[in-house]
Amino acid sequence: MALLKLDIYAVRNIRKASISFSPTINFFYGDNGSGKSALLEAIFLLGRARSFRTPLIKSVISVDEKQLTIAGIIAKSNGNTLSLGLRLADKANVIQINHRITQKRSDLVYTLPLQLIHPKSYELLDASGQIRREFLDWGVFNSNDSFLMVWRRFKKALAYRNLLLKKSALNQLNVWSDELIAYGVEIADFREQYLNKLKPVFMAISQQFLGIDSIELKLLPGWEGAISFSQALTDDLAKDLRYGFTHSGPHRGDFQVFFDGRLAKNHVSRGQLKLIVMSLLLAQVQLLINDGGNPPCVLIDDFAAELDIKHREKILRYLASMNCQVFMTAIEMADFSSLNGIENYKVFHVEHGNVTAV
Numbered sequence: 001m002a003l004l005k006l007d008i009y010a011v012r013n014i015r016k017a018s019i020s021f022s023p024t025i026n027f028f029y030g031d032n033g034s035g036k037s038a039l040l041e042a043i044f045l046l047g048r049a050r051s052f053r054t055p056l057i058k059s060v061i062s063v064d065e066k067q068l069t070i071a072g073i074i075a076k077s078n079g080n081t082l083s084l085g086l087r088l089a090d091k092a093n094v095i096q097i098n099h100r101i102t103q104k105r106s107d108l109v110y111t112l113p114l115q116l117i118h119p120k121s122y123e124l125l126d127a128s129g130q131i132r133r134e135f136l137d138w139g140v141f142n143s144n145d146s147f148l149m150v151w152r153r154f155k156k157a158l159a160y161r162n163l164l165l166k167k168s169a170l171n172q173l174n175v176w177s178d179e180l181i182a183y184g185v186e187i188a189d190f191r192e193q194y195l196n197k198l199k200p201v202f203m204a205i206s207q208q209f210l211g212i213d214s215i216e217l218k219l220l221p222g223w224e225g226a227i228s229f230s231q232a233l234t235d236d237l238a239k240d241l242r243y244g245f246t247h248s249g250p251h252r253g254d255f256q257v258f259f260d261g262r263l264a265k266n267h268v269s270r271g272q273l274k275l276i277v278m279s280l281l282l283a284q285v286q287l288l289i290n291d292g293g294n295p296p297c298v299l300i301d302d303f304a305a306e307l308d309i310k311h312r313e314k315i316l317r318y319l320a321s322m323n324c325q326v327f328m329t330a331i332e333m334a335d336f337s338s339l340n341g342i343e344n345y346k347v348f349h350v351e352h353g354n355v356t357a358v
């Protein structure tokens with residue numbers, strides 16, 4: 001899958017752009033404020049119908065404009081092409097796939113899968129567990145068709161159970177606890193299977209990027225690992241009733257990265273943390289490619305920050321070997337490191353919202 005063409009109208013300082021991409025690596029360089037992130041934002045919008053920078057769509061629409069429009073042509077792995085269109089205004093949004101209107105954002109997610117790596121991504125290991133759960137669930141969602149249904153049912157059971165806990169309605173609690181256990185155990189199993197598959201891929205990439213073998217990934221299911229989820233709910237009942245919510249479960253699940261036997265986030269440098277997070281995010285993409293899934297486009301904003309030239313080169317060589325489409329930004333062309341040996345790439349200069357193929 002590759003995004004071949006993109007037309008942008010009124011996305012931040014990009015008033016109008018029509019760009020033909022390489023199906024391999026696309027480099028964008030330009031000064032601060034030139035519109036490089038806005039360009040990645042436009043691709044992300046087309047794949048998710050939301051921005052990665054703000055929940056306020058109004059701030060993404062160019063000032064003095066009422067709506068933004070993005071259109072793309074995608075080449076699918078089977079050789080067919082497909083068109084995507086998106087019009088976002090403050091209230092009314094229109095999503096079109098092959099000129100047919102759809103209400104479902106999830107249709108976009110399936111059609112244009114994306115893996116975004118941007119400055120905030122590097123908070124993955126430092127941020128709240130919610131971010132790491134999203135990381136895990138993105139991987140499970142993309143590798144397992146039944147996950148979304150199980151996850152929705154789990155969330156429904158959790159919402160009802162919490163409501164009953166708040167009302168201390170013990171007589172109906174068991175029904176929803178049973179649902180919660182059934183779907184919760186399934187989610188924990190999905191995540192465990194996924195992490196077990198991700199581990200060797202992650203270790204191989206981090207070995208290349210960091211030059212060490214002693215990295216470990218550990219899943220925390222969301223309850224005390226030595227007991228069952230059902231037992232955890234029984235043990236927590238008094239506490240759950242007192243506070244009016246369910247303390248244990250996959251909604252509290254998490255994972256940890258250990259480096260040389262120590263928790264990576266407390267031990268490694270900022271550059272190493274960036275390399276670990278990049279290894280995790282690229283391992284997700286590599287795993288999808290290995291499994292013959294629909295490989296996502298990789299968007300990397302501000303590629304060079306905090307990385308020395310030697311590591312930038314290693315990452316770039318790895319990206320070039322990945323067999324997926326990549327879009328990456330930096331201030332100077334030299335920030336990407338040497339492009340020797342990289343094939344079929346395209347370079348674009350971004351200046352005052354104008355994007356020019358170089």
Ligand SMILES: Nc1ncnc2c1ncn2[C@@H]1O[C@H](COP(=O)(O)OP(=O)(O)OP(=O)(O)O)[C@@H](O)[C@H]1O
Pocket residue numbers: 011012013014030031032033034035036037038039058059060061062063331
């Ligand atoms: N709604 C908007 N309408 C018009 N211009 C905007 C809007 N929102 C932001 N901008 C401007 O768009 C420009 C592009 O910002 P962007 O973040 O894409 O730059 P960048 O090239 O990624 O810069 P940096 O290298 O500093 O990250 C900025 O100058 C910003 O002030």
